[in-house]
Amino acid sequence: xxxxxxxxxxxxxxxxxxxxxxxxxxxxxxxxxxxxxxxxxxxxxxxxxxxxxxxxxxxxxxxxxxxxxxxxxxxxxxxxxxxxxxxxxxxxxxxxxxxxxxxxxxxxxxxxxxxxxxxxxxxxxxxxxxxxxxxxxxxxxxxxxxxxxxxxxxxxxxxxxxxxxxxxxxxxxxxxxxxxxxxxxxxxxxxxxxxxxxxxxxxxxxxxxxxxxxxxxxxxxxxxxxxxxxxxxxxxxxxxxxxxxxxxxxxxxxx
Amino acid sequence: xxxxxxxxxxxxxxxxxxxxxxxxxxxxxxxxxxxxxxxxxxxxxxxxxxxxxxxxxxxxxxxxxxxxxxxxxxxxxxxxxxxxxxxxxxxxxxxxxxxxxxxxxxxxxxxxxxxxxxxxxxxxxxxxxxxxxxxxxxxxxxxxxxxxxxxxxxxxxxxxxxxxxxxxxxxxxxxxxxxxxxxxxxxxxxxxxxxxxxxxxxxxxxxxxxxxxxxxxxxxxxxxxxxxxxxxxxxxxxxxxxxxxxxxxxxxxxx
Numbered sequence: 241x242x243x244x245x246x247x248x249x250x251x252x253x254x255x256x257x258x259x260x261x262x263x264x265x266x267x268x269x270x271x272x273x274x275x276x277x278x279x280x281x282x283x284x285x286x287x288x289x290x291x292x293x294x295x296x297x298x299x300x301x302x303x304x305x306x307x308x309x310x311x312x313x314x315x316x317x318x319x320x321x322x323x324x325x326x327x328x329x330x331x332x333x334x335x336x337x338x339x340x341x342x343x344x345x346x347x348x349x350x351x352x353x354x355x356x357x358x359x360x361x362x363x364x365x366x367x368x369x370x371x372x373x374x375x376x377x378x379x380x381x382x383x384x385x386x387x388x389x390x391x392x393x394x395x396x397x398x399x400x401x402x403x404x405x406x407x408x409x410x411x412x413x414x415x416x417x418x419x420x421x422x423x424x425x426x427x428x429x430x431x432x433x434x435x436x437x438x439x440x441x442x443x444x445x446x447x448x449x450x451x452x453x454x455x456x457x458x459x460x461x462x463x464x465x466x467x468x469x470x471x472x473x474x475x476x477x478x479x480x481x482x483x484x485x486x487x488x489x490x491x492x493x494x495x
Numbered sequence: 496x497x498x499x500x501x502x503x504x505x506x507x508x509x510x511x512x513x514x515x516x517x518x519x520x521x522x523x524x525x526x527x528x529x530x531x532x533x534x535x536x537x538x539x540x541x542x543x544x545x546x547x548x549x550x551x552x553x554x555x556x557x558x559x560x561x562x563x564x565x566x567x568x569x570x571x572x573x574x575x576x577x578x579x580x581x582x583x584x585x586x587x588x589x590x591x592x593x594x595x596x597x598x599x600x601x602x603x604x605x606x607x608x609x610x611x612x613x614x615x616x617x618x619x620x621x622x623x624x625x626x627x628x629x630x631x632x633x634x635x636x637x638x639x640x641x642x643x644x645x646x647x648x649x650x651x652x653x654x655x656x657x658x659x660x661x662x663x664x665x666x667x668x669x670x671x672x673x674x675x676x677x678x679x680x681x682x683x684x685x686x687x688x689x690x691x692x693x694x695x696x697x698x699x700x701x702x703x704x705x706x707x708x709x710x711x712x713x714x715x716x717x718x719x720x721x722x723x724x725x726x727x728x729x730x731x732x733x734x735x736x737x738x739x740x741x742x743x744x745x746x747x748x749x750x
Contacts, residue, residue, distance in 0.1 A: 297653040319655040326646045333747040334668045346664065347656045377746030395654070403646075 244311040245272035246431055247296065247399065253304030254291050265291045267456040268305070273448075275314060275398075278425055278432040280446035282439060282488060288457025289435040293401050296433060297322050309399065316398055320348050323392030323430075325405040329384035331376040337387050338363065338372040344395040355394060362390040365427060367420065382413040386420070393428055400432045406441070415473060418444055422471060439492075443484040444471060451491045460491040535715035540722070543715045549704060551723070558700040559727045561617060561689040565624025566731065569681050572625075573632030574674060581640040581666065594633060602627040602688065606695045620692030620700070627688035628681035635680070639673025640666055675739040676749040682735050686728040 254266040310316030345355035366386040580587040613619040693702025
């Protein structure tokens with residue numbers, strides 16, 4: 241990595257306090273993400289992956305270590321350069337798809353006409369052309385997640401944070417969405433931090449993979465995934481793919 | 496086309512079910528030789544509409560006025576207070592538990608007190624109707640305003656959404672289905688409230704009329720009064736569901 245990393249976490253610690261009790265959610269997370277990378281953050285449930293994501297989103301202050309986003313070439317504005325996608329699409333039931341996609345643009349007060357145009361383009365990019373005026377309930381779970389991805393891109397943020405975005409989808413839709421995400425990523429050219437508890441998904445998507453172990457989150461391993469893009473589902477049968485998944489299983493004491 | 500036919504069949508069944516009840520009522524009275532002071536036939540019930548002494552139209556209008564007046568106040572105060580509580584945390588902390596307790600009071604039991612305070616007539620009956628329909632509207636609206644997906648709040652907070660933006664874009668439209676749910680419950684209660692007020696003390700209205708004809712055992716008139724009351728209640732209910740259809744997306748409507 242020649243350039244300065246875009247996201248840098250250094251010994252990050254997070255303690256939650258409730259009713260006088262302290263709970264160490266993240267103990268020592270160090271990782272660096274270059275601009276345009278798709279880093280998967282994999283680990284068991286309750287290992288603090290989501291907490292790391294919330295720290296990156298600027299939603300939670302951290303209690304120790306250092307978090308730096310942005311570098312000399314690319315500035316980062318914490319209030320507008322983050323797009324988020326969650327396990328639930330969180331589309332507003334009372335808004336049409338296009339108006340759901342426009343929510344971040346409205347909050348940031350971006351010019352209406354240009355945003356609407358961009359929202360249309362994004363919906364086309366995620367494969368929802370012609371669905372703009374439907375309501376969320378008229379779309380399948382996978383399509384709702386596509387809309388949520390379009391929403392995360394509408395204000396042209398520099399970082400997309402994804403928290404198990406395909407965790408609620410059935411296995412086949414999930415694989416399809418993995419392919420779609422890679423395509424969208426290659427078109428949109430964003431830095432993506434992708435939280436998942438699926439080891440297969442982590443290896444299939446990531447340029448790099450960071451493995452967290454449970455309670456409290458500690459960085460167990462981080463490594464490059466040297467599988468060429470564009471990736472197709474059949475790479476999952478390759479020996480190299482198996483090597484990477486075995487490496488993660490070992491880190492999680494499962495292999 | 497098929498959808499239309501299905502709808503027509505649905506309505507047809509509803510009408511048929513009602514006609515069946517009226518027919519069984521008629522047959523029950525005729526075959527069972529039930530004396531008319533116990534139960535009149537449907538026809539005899541309708542015939543009482545012709546007796547001018549009962550001032551059907553005036554009495555119905557008075558009661559309808561009390562119902563709509565009390566109901567309008569209930570919606571106005573219930574929704575406004577819930578909004579205020581959602582904005583002013585201290586008021587919420589102090590008064591919300593108080594309102595939950597007040598809700599436990601059987602409002603009907605307060606009727607005689609209201610009549611002592613406000614003397615009998617339209618005013619006190621409106622207040623009784625108000626007091627009985629106000630609480631469910633307040634409580635369900637308040638619940639609607641607080642039931643927001645935490646992840647959704649995170650999503651907009653990552654964009655530094657203001658309190659006002661969260662309120663207008665998420666909280667308020669999200670609470671609307673709850674407002675209508677409370678309003679539907681309130682509509683039924685308002686009818687009961689107004690009638691109880693008239694039972695306790697009044698010189699007009701369908702409830703008053705029922706007490707009058709009770710002493711002469713004109714059961715047919717009592718039946719008619721109940722039917723007219725139900726019709727007033729049904730009109731109010733249909734008005735609310737009609738508004739709901741306009742304001743709330745199909746998928747978001749609550750029972």
